[in-house]
Amino acid sequence: MNRNDLGPMAVDRRDFLKFTGGGIAVFVTLKDHDLFKEALEQQRGYPSDFNAYLRIGEDGRVTVLSGKIEMGQGVETSLAQEAAEELRVPLGSIDMVMGDTDVCVWDAGTWGSLTTRVFGPALRRAAAEAHSVLLDLAAERLHVPRARLKAENGVVTVVGGQGRVTYGELAKGQKIQRTVRGKVEPRDVKDFTVMGTSPKRFDRIDKVTGKAKYAGDIRVPGMLRARLLRPPAHGATLKSVDTKAAEAVPGVVVVNQDGLVAVLHEDRDTADRALGMIRANWDTPQSTVDDTNIWSHFLQVAPTGRTAHEAGSLDAGARASTKVFEHTYYDGYVAHAPMEPHTSLAHAEGDHITVWSSTQSPFGDQRRIAGTLRIDESKVRVITPYVGGGFGGKSAGQQALEAARLSWITKKPVQVMWTREEEFFYDTFHAAALMKVRSGIDAAGKVQLWDYNVYMAGTRGSEVLYDVPNVSVVSHSSRDAHFFATGPWRAPGANDNTLARECQMDIMAAAAGMDPLEFRLKNATDPRLRSVLEAVAKLSDWKAGAAPTGRGYGIACGLDAESYVAHVAKVAVDKASGEVKVEGMWCAQEMGIVVNPEGATMQMEGCITQGLGYPLMEHIRFRGGDILDKNFNTYRIPRFSDLPEIHTVLVKNDGLAPKGGGEPAIVCIGAVIANAIFDACGSRVFTMPFTPEEVLAGISKPTGA
């Protein structure tokens, strides 16, 4: 049994009580709940003991403790809304404690748009149970049957009678710990007073005044800033190192132990300077694989593949098709490039260590640090202040390990704040990928065949979505295919699979002489998919016509984190230069019950704006393990001048529990821009990022029609 299976069983419950002092603590477990079976399976290692935890203090304030972290997505506020709703307390009486391994419930990590759809229900049930406990206590205190009581704004009153008692009064002198099985149903959407509204974010004042603390803003007396010696390329080995000159700098501490070479000083400038004095010789392997030929390398090393989706038979599909289309789509490596570089401050004291970390996985950091230092996990506390952007890239925790090792060795508090060059070098990039599609339509414009092979992107977003009777989706993935680290990047792989599907649909629509929206609707019966397509058409005032119309409008749709999205893009293509300017983006998203509409909208806008990068400008240039793009001077990300007008709409579906919102609206951006480019100028582009050269080549030799 591994640590994941144990979950928080390893945490002594008394630790929680010690922390809570007086008051009421409610733990909720959901493992017997059918409702959560699928969600819990998705979240490998989700605790089987308890899944949410909150406490009501003697002052009536409610503390919600969550292993999730806040990296800009706004869950600090939206989770508090969910707790306030079920507890019947004002939102302002909720205190959020997030990502602190000493006091929060174990959590694998903040990714996959799982916070709202998996942790949210657990939290709501914990709060609903707490509400129930409080009513029991009030009934006892007020000597009235529970059925006559009503709680509102943190106060229990007798309906049509005398008597009132506050939550704080009920919690006073109590030391109640309840572990419940989540049998109390959360409130119905029609009764919502806090969920479904858009209160101001909790972090707003701290973030506009500079008070918000990130890992790099934590100060411990005597702390040293560390710089580490880095190889010139991935795969390079250190032959020799000379640290003498650095050692001579007053106040500099040099560490050279088991491959870890670092200089530390109380100010960063001096550490920077000392690092520059280290002389190192490296053996660097040479490679001919680079960002221009990586895809043929993939085809050489790719494993046979694993079938992800299957239906009917490909032969039958080919026979039923009057037209068959074969295309290959390509994507390069993309950086996460959060504005905050990976940063940790580690403070070793005696036999234990505290690490403040910019991480999406505090419990992952804790496990890795304990393993590396060979100490018990209970001796490692990871605290997560605000995280300055993650997008999947702050899951590996390398900088936390580095800080922890250096602090353990030097017995001093040590801050490791990566330079931007380190950030690019050690990024767990979005993997380059290619997608091969063979598809066919019959004379009526119905898709009959979908034969799909994806290399390195994985299967997320590879659902066919449309009603296709003959399907084969095969994924070929191997981590060994890469020369450096790759990992999850906002909706991992879904950008690529959606690109291939939605461009291929457009190609088929054009060949059938049909409007691309009409073609999609003709092949889709999924009501949620249809609802977002229809909503985005309305929002953008979609004008039907077979592409290319010359107007520059494209459409695409997708599914991610159980939410449906559809986009329309308007582009202008300079037919002389091939330059593409995105002028407008429209997006409709259906995500079940919306906890915080404004927060969800901000995520959609963020996905759209960030999402302009991967299809239009972002890719990492490299040769073997040598990363050639090292900073923002050559790696261009979307900026103000790239900003199109953005319009969004949330499609109402209150019949469905809340679904994910952090990632869905980014998955279509590549496809919708490609389709808009085709509509503008008749050029089909297949390789992200789409270059003016590729656009121009397509204009002179139209493809896809």
Add this chain to the structure above:
Amino acid sequence: MRATIHFRLNGRDTTLETDGNRRLLWVLRSDLGLTGPKFGCGITQCGACTVLVNGNPVRSCQYPASDIEGTEVTTIEGLAKGDELHPLQEEFADRGAFQCGYCTSGMILEAYSLLQRNPHPTRSQIVSGMNRNLCRCGAHKRIVEAIEAAAARL
């Protein structure tokens, strides 16, 4: 080279004894206890470290500490008057013109300087004025709207 540097920091006379070749960003963050200016790229490309020197936005990650002698330095911590936020801060906060917040200090100070020079900028002037400040979360739309709203109030 050790130097004694006299300047005003957020309205207060400040004296600093340090190597004048050090970067202003690290001096502010390590020696003067401020955390509003952020390290983002180290090569003046992202704007997270932006502070005002005599009202002009500078990238403190490359700005030599010795160059602040005799100047007035303003960081995000110095923009509010006591508890009263600057209209830009209020509009950024109320309109959700941030997500992770890491670029926000630099964004607000850059916008402050923009409005000092041009109190009623057009949208395209805002775009070009802010274009050297990077945000990865994609809050750009709301940042532009917040600056417009603040300009309308000033």
